[in-house]
Amino acid sequence: MGVSLRDANSGPQDFGGEMSPSLVVLRIRARHNGLPGLGALFDIERGIAMRRISGLAMKVAFFGLLFTRPISVHAQVQITEIMFDPTVQSGWEWVEVQNTTSAAVNLDGWVFDDDDDSSFSMPNISAAKGNTLVPAGGAAVLYNGADLNFDPSRFTNTWGSGITLVPVSSFTSLSAGDAVGLWNSQASYKADELMSSTSPRRTFNSAVSSINFATANGFPTATSGHSIAWKGTGSVTTGSNWVASANGGLGAHVSVQTTTFGAPINNVADRGTPGVVPGGGASPGLIISEIMYDPASADTSWEYVELYNNTGAAINFASTPYVFDDDDDSSMTAANITSGSIAQGGVGVLFNASGTGNTLANMKAAWGDSVNFIPVTQWTDLSNSGDVVAVWSSLAAYNSETQSTMSPRRTTTHAAAAVTYDNVSGNGWPTNNNAGSIFLANLTANPATPSSWTRSDSNNASTPQPVLGDVVDSPGGDVGSPGYVPGTVVTTLAGDYNGNGVVDITDYVLWRYAMQTGTTLPHDTTPGSVTTADYDVWRANFGQSGGAGASKIVASVPEPVGCVLVAMAFCGIGFVRRCRRFTQMKKEA
Numbered sequence: 001m002g003v004s005l006r007d008a009n010s011g012p013q014d015f016g017g018e019m020s021p022s023l024v025v026l027r028i029r030a031r032h033n034g035l036p037g038l039g040a041l042f043d044i045e046r047g048i049a050m051r052r053i054s055g056l057a058m059k060v061a062f063f064g065l066l067f068t069r070p071i072s073v074h075a076q077v078q079i080t081e082i083m084f085d086p087t088v089q090s091g092w093e094w095v096e097v098q099n100t101t102s103a104a105v106n107l108d109g110w111v112f113d114d115d116d117d118s119s120f121s122m123p124n125i126s127a128a129k130g131n132t133l134v135p136a137g138g139a140a141v142l143y144n145g146a147d148l149n150f151d152p153s154r155f156t157n158t159w160g161s162g163i164t165l166v167p168v169s170s171f172t173s174l175s176a177g178d179a180v181g182l183w184n185s186q187a188s189y190k191a192d193e194l195m196s197s198t199s200p201r202r203t204f205n206s207a208v209s210s211i212n213f214a215t216a217n218g219f220p221t222a223t224s225g226h227s228i229a230w231k232g233t234g235s236v237t238t239g240s241n242w243v244a245s246a247n248g249g250l251g252a253h254v255s256v257q258t259t260t261f262g263a264p265i266n267n268v269a270d271r272g273t274p275g276v277v278p279g280g281g282a283s284p285g286l287i288i289s290e291i292m293y294d295p296a297s298a299d300t301s302w303e304y305v306e307l308y309n310n311t312g313a314a315i316n317f318a319s320t321p322y323v324f325d326d327d328d329d330s331s332m333t334a335a336n337i338t339s340g341s342i343a344q345g346g347v348g349v350l351f352n353a354s355g356t357g358n359t360l361a362n363m364k365a366a367w368g369d370s371v372n373f374i375p376v377t378q379w380t381d382l383s384n385s386g387d388v389v390a391v392w393s394s395l396a397a398y399n400s401e402t403q404s405t406m407s408p409r410r411t412t413t414h415a416a417a418a419v420t421y422d423n424v425s426g427n428g429w430p431t432n433n434n435a436g437s438i439f440l441a442n443l444t445a446n447p448a449t450p451s452s453w454t455r456s457d458s459n460n461a462s463t464p465q466p467v468l469g470d471v472v473d474s475p476g477g478d479v480g481s482p483g484y485v486p487g488t489v490v491t492t493l494a495g496d497y498n499g500n501g502v503v504d505i506t507d508y509v510l511w512r513y514a515m516q517t518g519t520t521l522p523h524d525t526t527p528g529s530v531t532t533a534d535y536d537v538w539r540a541n542f543g544q545s546g547g548a549g550a551s552k553i554v555a556s557v558p559e560p561v562g563c564v565l566v567a568m569a570f571c572g573i574g575f576v577r578r579c580r581r582f583t584q585m586k587k588e589a
Helices: 051-067 151-160 186-191 360-367 396-398 505-517 532-541 563-586
Strands: 002-006 023-029 039-045 076-085 096-098 111-115 139-144 164-168 177-185 209-212 228-230 242-246 258-264 285-292 304-310 323-326 347-352 372-375 386-390 418-421 436-442 454-455 468-474
Touching: 076 177, 076 209, 111 186, 139 151, 151 164, 151 258, 151 468, 177 186, 285 386, 285 418, 323 396, 347 360, 360 372, 386 396, 505 532
Parallel strands: 139 164, 347 372
Antiparallel strands: 002 023, 023 039, 076 096, 076 228, 096 139, 111 177, 177 209, 228 242, 258 468, 285 304, 285 436, 304 347, 323 386, 386 418, 436 454
16 A cells, blocks of 8 residues: 655645645555555646645545554553562552554553552543553553653653653552553443452453462562563463563663752642741740641651740750650660750751751741751651650750660650650541641640640641752662563664554654644654654655564564555545546636
8 A cells, every 4th residue: 555745846745824836646556455456546736726635635644544543452462561669669660561463552541550459430541641552562661650740751761762651640559469450441440340448459350461460479579679570471470471670681771860950859738837936825844836747748858846945045956965856766876956046935946957858958948047947967757657756955864764675765754845646636636638747826735635736737837938959850770671572573663653563644644733733743763843854754664564663573463454445445536526526616617
């Protein structure tokens, strides 16, 4: 089959706007063993009703798209690699799938899930979020689209280019020995629900592909940061056919660290009142008046604890070092509050200034320059599910507590201030919202009483300013082979923008659409903005076949070419009738 579009200048055709009088030849030739003798040749003068002619040309292309769009060969999409325990869990889990057919498979409207998470109310793979095509005979990687802001470059920056990526909106959390599946519709996914509130919540009876990669099923054990991958031979559901990825083996390599420059390093969803003196008359002494134990910001560097000083005198930590700790971390060997001060009747906010913590400049940039932040050189991480926090007026007082090698490791009998907090509303404590601190609304309230504490929210607390900095996006160091499946032969077919294994008129339509809408062009061998250079690639390779976008398996399923020829034949008949009508109209004029 061959289709060509050319003019006297041999350039890409613009079917809209003013037309030059140059001659256009739209030549449609079709030959197929099943349809002998089908062919047509049309020479049309470009100046005669080209808008209508272009509509017909696009109709030909439409039918070509209709019959050559990615087909749904459900049973021949299989899971071939799983990264279930990356070095950094959030955002960097992924699953590789392979399309064993000779036509691209579209995953739009499909569902990816494991067997124990709550059910999704709608498909979590959607073309609205990015690419959903798995190239013919090739592989694609399902990645955590939501956590990576649906930006595939963040994945390829750490793992390398040339990987076909499919974003998953709500990526199910994976674990060792998990079971995962892929369903081709929400209906088939719902059909496997067990209506259970405990694991397992679903079967995989209706799934296109599923893997239970428990070691009890013979699957390999993988250390943190290493994927497990199919060897390329035998059944993908047989554990002995899988291996833990090792650098240099079966295409596996080590991911590299990537950095995002000028990105927010905190989360403006945090809510708190650091530096605000609570109302009411306080009892004498040092009082813990606010605790930020679970900020929305990504790590513990944004935790803080506020102190109200009602000791009757200013506290100078440089001259009288204090100790801040909880009840379950290893003991401090030196005071960790050694600078800053709190005036009588004022507040100071202890923050994480350890080597992996934060800076005074960042804390002030987020919460305000007027806040009296006090650095803690060795920070104790605060538990999100309840903890004991305390401040001792000296290392000697700290060491005088009863110590243990197990939690709780120490008492707080000699602490200058201590609070045992929780996040269980049934015990009277404010429920954790993963963003807001808890604070004493009134200093007359007893800090040991749960009802004395209030959760910070948008109605009663401040919002931090975004703080920009250089952020490590992916730490690197993971080992895997995303996008590579053993046993495939990598080939590239330039100009095959829809990945159906042939450069044809439908690829031209995709190029025109991308040029007009400013969207990206799938399977573009010259990545970047869509230009006439991409047309030149299509034109130079028109009629070529045998590639499959990313990779191709030697044994393949034949394409349904006959359907395309029939559709184009009918369009050709309509084309002839229109041309005769145009000629008649010109004579009558």
